[in-house]
Amino acid sequence: DADVTQTPRNRITKTGKRIMLECSQTKGHDRMYWYRQDPGLGLRLIYYSFDVKDINKGEISDGYSVSRQAQAKFSLSLESAIPNQTALYFCATSDPTGLAGGGTQYFGPGTRLTVL
Amino acid sequence: GQSLEQPSEVTAVEGAIVQINCTYQTSGFYGLSWYQQHDGGAPTFLSYNALDGLEETGRFSSFLSRSDSYGYLLLQELQMKDSASYFCAFGMDSSYKLIFGSGTRLLVRP
Numbered sequence: 001d002a003d004v005t006q007t008p009r010n011r012i013t014k015t016g017k018r019i020m021l022e023c024s025q026t027k028g029h030d031r032m033y034w035y036r037q038d039p040g041l042g043l044r045l046i047y048y049s050f051d052v053k054d055i056n057k058g059e060i061s062d063g064y065s066v067s068r069q070a071q072a073k074f075s076l077s078l079e080s081a082i083p084n085q086t087a088l089y090f091c092a093t094s095d096p097t098g099l100a101g102g103g104t105q106y107f108g109p110g111t112r113l114t115v116l
Numbered sequence: 117g118q119s120l121e122q123p124s125e126v127t128a129v130e131g132a133i134v135q136i137n138c139t140y141q142t143s144g145f146y147g148l149s150w151y152q153q154h155d156g157g158a159p160t161f162l163s164y165n166a167l168d169g170l171e172e173t174g175r176f177s178s179f180l181s182r183s184d185s186y187g188y189l190l191l192q193e194l195q196m197k198d199s200a201s202y203f204c205a206f207g208m209d210s211s212y213k214l215i216f217g218s219g220t221r222l223l224v225r226p
Contacts (some may be wrong), residue, residue: 040218042216058213105149105159105161107159110158
């Protein structure tokens with residue numbers, strides 16, 4: 001079974017709709033991240049969390065919110081989706097005490113979101 | 117501000133060696149990481165350099181020079197399956213949140 005899972009894998013929605021993307025992990029890591037990737041570009045950090053009570057904004061948090069329901073679950077919400085939020089969204093986890101330190105992040109399979 | 121620069125595309129022949137360079141600008145630096153991403157797939161971790169020097173993992177090696185704000189990924193004995201995008205990324209602080217470059221698309225030809 002995959003260590004980091006994301007649901008849904010694909011979603012098409014309309015402008016103005018509320019959307020929630022979910023991420024679950026079985027790696028036992030405290031740190032979780034949400035990234036967005038646009039075609040031909042690198043990943044940009046939306047939000048990150050070090051534990052249930054510690055949530056931080058990333059580079060591009062406007063228009064997004066998150067919820068850390070448990071160590072294993074981290075959800076990303078788009079309160080009112082707009083077309084320029086069409087992108088590939090990745091969840092990731094990390095363990096800074098691991099062999100390669102915090103430089104190693106483990107990514108989920110991604111959610112392809114299209115906002116019409 | 118923070119930024120990374122890497123070539124947008126590199127083409128190489130199967131069996132050859134290719135080097136993908138990465139230069140960065142940042143006020144804080146906690147190591148340089150490299151990730152591989154196949155089309156439609158998730159990024160997967162390849163290598164991490166916290167200190168200057170060369171790290172070797174099988175056919176892949178990564179180098180870092182902190183004084184030059186420069187690193188590279190070296191891929192040896194290229195295989196067709198190495199065709200993918202390669203991203204360098206650095207951590208700015210002890211939170212290890214990563215700043216990614218725009219990626220280098222590697223095409224391996226027979």
